[in-house]
Amino acid sequence: MRGAALRPIAIAAGGTGGHLFPAEALAAELAARGQRIVLFTDARSAAFDSPAFANAERFVLKGEGLAGRSVLRALRGALALSAGTLTARRLLKRLDAAAVVGFGGYPSIPPALAALSLGARRPALILHEQNAVLGRANRALAGRADLLALSYPETARVPAAARTRHVGNPVRPALAALVGEPYPSTEGALRLLVTGGSLGARIFGEIVPPAVAALPEALRARLVVTQQCRVEDLExxxxxxAAANIPAELSPFFTDIARRLSGAHLVVARAGASTVAELACAGRPSILIPLPGAIDDHQAANARALAAAGAARVLPQAEASPARLSALLAEWLGSGERLAEAARHAASLARPQAARELADAVMDAAARTATHQESR
Known part of the structure; x- marks a missing residue:
């Protein structure tokens, strides 16, 4: 990549693991290629601990979301985004970045707008959408970006003017490495993994224990539970x-999620983009309870993609009673053949090469932009 090879790649991501985890996977792939990485993030994610960003410069930008806010808070958010954009513009100009890669959400907006404002020496702008519905930040920017990289080939609400490329959703190396691992035998213990997104889900602490306790004795006696819980719900x-005599390991967050997925027979989870991609790489069947009220209901769309392949069952939170969940658990856990078949369907959706394909797309876009600039 003439001229651009030594210029850094700026990654813009913040907020939740759904944005940060694929950004981390891309950073690891680019770093392996000898690229210099810088991270633009928000205050919520400033302390995000990742080996992929260990040697990267980090810049914390001002910014707030605008959707669903009062007029006063929306105005405050707009002012913060404006301040963040000015800061990002100054930094990108000094860094002479080859590309800016935005992963959606408001933390990606200031660096993206800054990139577009730099004129003749501007970096390439690549957006990545993790969900099956294009998010609002990416929707606003897609028509002006050099490339919109998609996790789903049929992503909804993509503007007609957007230049798109289907790459999948990058997962961290430890999770990509799960592809091809055999599904564990169902002859002995049955391991249920319950995760609720990066912040946990209160409803899982409310309905999963009684749902498990209501299982037939033959299943309950074989069950081992690993569950993510909010700190306030742990005890x-x-x-x-304990009252149901069911072995359970509980934690607010599991740092070794790849190992947990590898040993699980069935997963109960939200349907965030990273969760869905990780389930596919691990090849694990799931019961998905999408986050209600998510903007554009993107978790429900993600869940439907797994369910359509026969890899998951979707249980809307409005219908998620202990009795309903217990019936689903009994249906799945009571048939090793059904679990194994769903596991195969999940594995068929895996795209472990997504980080590599996204990195290729980023480098291609940066090279095209640099060549165009040199030809002027």
Whole structure:
């Protein structure tokens, strides 16, 4: 990439793991190619601990979301985004970045707008959409970006003017490495993994323990539960499992999620983009309870993609009672053949090469932009 090879790649991501985890996977791939990485993020994610960003310069920008806010808070958010854009413009100009890669959400907006404002020496702008519905930040920017990289080939609400490329959703190396691992035998213990997104899900602490306790004795006696719980729910949930005599390991967050997925027979989870991509790489069947009220209901769209392939069952939160969940658990856990078949369907959706394909797309876009600039 003439002229651009030594220029850094700026990654813009913040907020939740759904944006940060694919950004981390891309950073690891680019770093392996000898690229210099800088991270633009927000205050919520400033302390995000990742080996992929260990040697990267980090810049925390001002910014707030605008959707669903009062007029006063929306105005405050707009002012913060404007301040963040000015800061990002100054930084990108000094860094002479080859590309800006935005992963959606408001933390990606200031660097993207800054990139577009730099004129003749501007970096290439690449957007990545993790969900099956194009997010609002990416929707606003897609028509002006050099490339919109998609996780789903049939992503909804993509503007007609957008230049798109289907790459999949990058997962961290430890999770990509799960592809091809055999599904564990269902002859002995049955391992249920319950995760609720990066912040946990209160409803899982409320409905999963009684749903498990209501299972037939033959299944309950074989069950081992690993569950992510909010800190404030830990003691209550632990007591519920103890009362039902069910072995359970609880934690607010599991740093070794790849190992947990590898050993699981069935997963109960939200349907965030990273969760869905990780389930596919691990090849694990799931019961998905999409986050209600998510902007554009993108989690429900993600869940439907897995369900359509026969890899998951979708349980809307409005219908998620202990009795309904218990019936689904009994249906799945009661048939090793059904679990194994769903696992194969999940594995068929895996795109472990997504980080590599996105990195290729980023480098291609940066090279095209640099060549165009040199030809002027």
């Amino acid at each position: 209550r949930v632990r007591a519920a499992y």
